[in-house]
Amino acid sequence: MKRLSMVALAAGVMVLTLAGCSSGKSGDAGSLKQAGTTTTSARTTSAAATTTTIESPVDLPAAAPTAATVVKKTSAPNGAQTTCADFRDLTEDAEQQVIQQVLAAHPGSFLDGSPAAALSTAKLACLAGTYANTPVAVAIRVAPK
Structure with missing residues (x-):
């Protein structure tokens, strides 16, 4: 009987803890999302206003190696x-x-x-x-x- 009441008590505490954690975090997360969105858009706007020149892409030289190809051996020599x-x-x-x-x-x-x-x-x-x-x-x- 004592074990059953202890299990019920532990389950009740866990439910209350989870209910308390979920309501507090959702408000904080919402306020962070709003603040992050405002800051990001402000940064994007200022970065776009300061950059007015467009640079051409860099061309690689024709002799540049593309990828190192290593041929693996299929049998051990020794x-x-x-x-x-x-x-x-x-x-x-x-x-x-x-x-x-x-x-x-x-x-x-x-x-x-x-x-x-x-x-x-x-x-x-x-x-x-x-x-x-x-x-x-x-x-x-x-x-x-």
């Missing part, structure tokens, strides 16, 4: 001995194959049975420039240095 530098240049399918090979080469590691965690760890570890020449297995700590 399998489980792939370095982080090579790992960063692989496609996602090739990355998964390398991780499967690393986990197969090092059974019983703490990442054994978690290829998704191993792949995420390898992606993060291989971002560091200091691990460029380090094998992925060493970088994700499943193999000793």
Whole structure:
């Protein structure tokens, strides 16, 4: 019986709190909207009045590079001995194959049975420039240095 009355009391307090919060915030939000609209329109009007000249758009030179295209490798050259530098240049399918090979080469590691965690760890570890020449297995700590 005491539990039921405590639940009813807690529900009543929550309803009153929510009712009090919603009525106070709607008035404040409305006044902020009106003040913000007035200020914004005043700023827009003054900015339009001061700017009278129109500049021509800037043309890019013809020799400017458009986008860097990086060709990803589809297979790992060294399998489980792939370095982080090579790992960063692989496609996602090739990355998964390398991780499967690393986990197969090092059974019983703490990442054994978690290829998704191993792949995420390898992606993060291989971002560091200091691990460029380090094998992925060493970088994700499943193999000793």
